[in-house]
Amino acid sequence: MSCLEAKKPSLFISEPLTTVSQPLSLLIAILKSCYGPAGRLKQLHNGVGGYVCLTSQSSAILGRLSVSHPVLKVLTASVQNHVSRFSDCGLFTAILCCSLIENFKNLNIASCTVIKISKHLLSLCTDYLKSEACGCRVSVDFSNLETLLCLVRSILTSKPACMLNKTEVDHLAVLIVKAFMFTVPCHPEAKPVLGKCVTVPVKGRRVLDSTVIPGLLIETPEIQFAKPFPVRRTTSDTVKVAVFCVSMSGDLFDPEEGTVTVHRRISLEMSELDQLLNVGKQLVNDEVGLVVCQKVIHPSLKQYLKDNHVVAVDRAGLSVMEPLSQVTGNELVLYWLAAMIYCTNDHRLFYENSKGVDCSQTQYQLIADAFCHSLESVACSLSHDDGEILTDMAYGHCWLVPSGFPSVTNWSDLLSKCGCRINSSTKDLNWRHLRPLFGSSPIENCPKEPSVKVADFMMLDCFAAKYNGLQVAVETANLILDLSCVIEDQN
């Protein structure tokens, strides 16, 4: 009989966005200060002991932060989902989403109108980003690894918690690109499938000792590395491998089957084990050096194999079995290869008034302004040292002024390269301040495309991740603006 306990009535909160302002601005402050290569670290600890986490990564922060406001839970869940798909641009997505909510909320325009227009603005952005005219995209030249190296280097430098110096960053970047190249199949196929790459952290060694090892890694906690590794080899450089996907434990019956009555003096276990040992003999005769079994190997068989210098690995699990079966070449796993890369520090400012959206010109202008300022405020959070942040009027790139200079100097004397280091010529450029607050006038025309030539230390971002992050941020903001009430189950 079920227990009869009266359910508590739920808590009904109408207009949930009225209470979100304070926690939202706190979250923005946390996230903004983490953003970019100069981002500040956060120390996360729970006050009662245990690990302390030092990080500026969105996934680490959002995963550990206990957010109590239900609306912000939606926001953080959304960013975490994005990160789990692309493992990049989490902070960008989170900051943009928060700023959009904050700016839109202050407009006092019906959320329905705001959502429609921001969706329209998003489609303008995505169309532009995909179009040929987009000036912030750099395509990857796979015959020359420089762009890939730049991308990896940019991502590594945006993780200040790793405390890597320049040599270490360069070393790791080369290793990562090398590991990636190993996953690309050698033979061109119709549907190329990338291989897998496993990262094994080893404590107590220098970063520069890190290395890429080709081949397959099988975890064997039982084998002692102190002793020399006793593998039988058929020739000097080849080892025969036998792979079993069935159990070699000698278990006889399925528990679901019926009863089996065994006469006295008969031992089925022994007969089963004899069979297994026969298999073992066969393996030894066939000069097999390594036996991998997906399930359990009987201890006696294991010992027998070990005595005959055959390495036996059992309970290998799917993560090993799959690559092993791939060696014979049949499995298919799809990975999405990010082929397009574009500049980190761009901000997309372009206005295009559209017909067909049901709102007044003023409303449209207000919403578009709020949208652009949200994007600008993401760019602004790259600077953490009270340094000025500027944008040029021709390309729309970001230029950071080191702190400590008076703001009325001639900019072209001070600036040498833009944030992403694509533009280095300061000739004929005009700048203006980027401010996260309202009031700065936007660029009138679409930014020009700079003559891109791959420089040594360009700062690049993964286009696919950023593109997705932009869409997710706007969709999540719209979702949150659309909330009319929160119903909390109190049970």
Next chain:
Amino acid sequence: MAARPGLQQEAAVLAGAVRGSLGPRGGRALLVRPDGRALLTRDGRRLLEALSLQPPTARVMAACACRLQSATGDGAKTFVLLLAAVLGAMREGSQRRAARALPAFERRVLERAVARGLRPHLRSAFPAGGPGAELEAAALEALLEAYLRGRLGPGERRAVALLGCELCARCEARRSPALRLLCGRFAQLHAAVAGLPLARSRVLPGVLLRRDFAAYCSAGGRLRAVLVTRCLRPVLTAPGVECAVRSERQHRAALRWCGGRTEAVMEHLRSSGVRLLLSGVKQHEEVIYYAKLHGVSVVECLSSEEVALISEITGISPYDPAGDSVQREITEAAVVTFCQPLLLGSQRYVHIGFSSAGAFQPHCLVLCAPIDAVNEQHAAALHGAFTMLLQLFRAVDQECGAEGESQNGASGVGSGYSPATETQVVTESIACGSSQVSEHQLGACRGETAAHSSDLALQESERPDCTPPASAPGPHSKELNVCTDGADSAGTHKLHTLYECADGMNESHQRHPAVCSHRNYSTAVAGTATLCEHLGVGKGPEKAGCGVAQSCPCSILEAGSVLPVGGYFEILLHYYIQHYAKQVQQSAVTVISNVVADALLSIPKALYGTERNGFTKFYLETTEALRKNQPLPVNEKGLESVYCKYQLVTSVLHCVTELLNIDLIIGVKRPLQKIEDNDSDDDF
């Protein structure tokens, strides 16, 4: 006895809770579950369920609203609004009287208003018409988009509606049987990926199974697949069977025979061109081994729903190699055009292209959204939309002719046709297993046909749990039916006396049993009969044959009837109820007609919300056109199903009748038996 004063307020509070998410301008609600997970929704049913209401009568209201929504896929929020408006407009003190006039109103005013008044304004979503009617593509889009306006945010409606249209079109699900399959199996026909924008959603050909291959051998081109629901390796013993082993050699030989047999089966499958084995159970590792050896791919541990979907699409039944000849020809094999693993997000799927044996062309929908909660919302909205579309294929029939006009219900009921209808109704309800409804009916039937108690006894013995427990406080009015009318039923006798002491109305029932109660219950039977029938259709693919409602020459509403969305139905009905009420002499009916007519206007009022003069202008324009017999001024592309709307109005009226007939709420200590019902919403 006066109605409980709380009803009006309760309904008004409920209406206040759902009003915020009504219509195109409504927002969505964030539901936080006890485990902290978030759920986003604008679904009236989910909202009402999430409120965990305490007042018993409010729970009845919510349960009625939810029942309507699970039947028609739509309308729970509107139900609550209309209910609040009807209850609110009834004058204090005259409620009982009004409630008694409701059945007469329904039959003599409402049905006429719909059948005669509304008819010229209706459009049809089936341009070709006929029993095999096909939903017009443009109408489908208009219906879906209008429906989703009430369920999704302004940024998503269009995209999700287009996805729904594409899915319908590519599945060939614009006709009733295929649409029913799509609706019934939608849970298996869609997959969700979180972390991506909605724009990445796709309709894919074939079916996605939430499993990974146990063995995968890539094969190009068309291949054959078999479905199995048993392990292909023979077992030495079965549960309950004892196997005696006399020697080790014997045991080994037995195992070898099992292995040999497994290989023989696999060899036979392969030589018959079978390259894919779909299994509802876990297969023995020997089966997997031999499958790999012979180049047969295996997908195992399929859920029973997935197995059912596959056999519905392909028309095959599970293959069973048991018996003497392994070499029997394999007839039950499906043709598969492709079969490959697919990684969606972090979830692995098996993607199989079945070539269909029926009208349904298998396609599946991959939904993308930033978070799971949104995917769930989109999937629930689309499922509701398909349920709503399915209702288009139904018609509302007049209750078999004579009854509608018959003034003295007693003779009408006694004149032979009613036992037949009842038995038919009851059997059907048993077949479709929706006991929530059948309980209702049994209560009603008993009231009418005390004479046919032998029949009823039979029905009861078949479904003992259909008899409402004497102590059930949930759907109160049902008990009341049983108690007041089944006075000779021994089981409920004790409670009956209890009621008699407390209830003055009871006596009035006893005094005019012939007229009052008869009319009351006969309509109840008819109303629930339609409800029950389409519940059955929605659930059981085995009932595919009886999908399209019987076309009756005197139908109130024809299948496929649609109207522009945005309050036109309510204003038209308001206008015609007033029109036909003038022809009725009974004052009680006239009063209730005005109450309902005015209450109907509350829906377009709520849709227009705070927009200044929006509603007034719309109302004046529309009624002016009606008065001058001009075509309606429509600047709205969206359409809505009139069948669903009509069901909404009648179920509100039934709920009002129920609520006003409650005279006593009895608290009980024992847990109430929950009656088996997949769609039951009375669990509040």
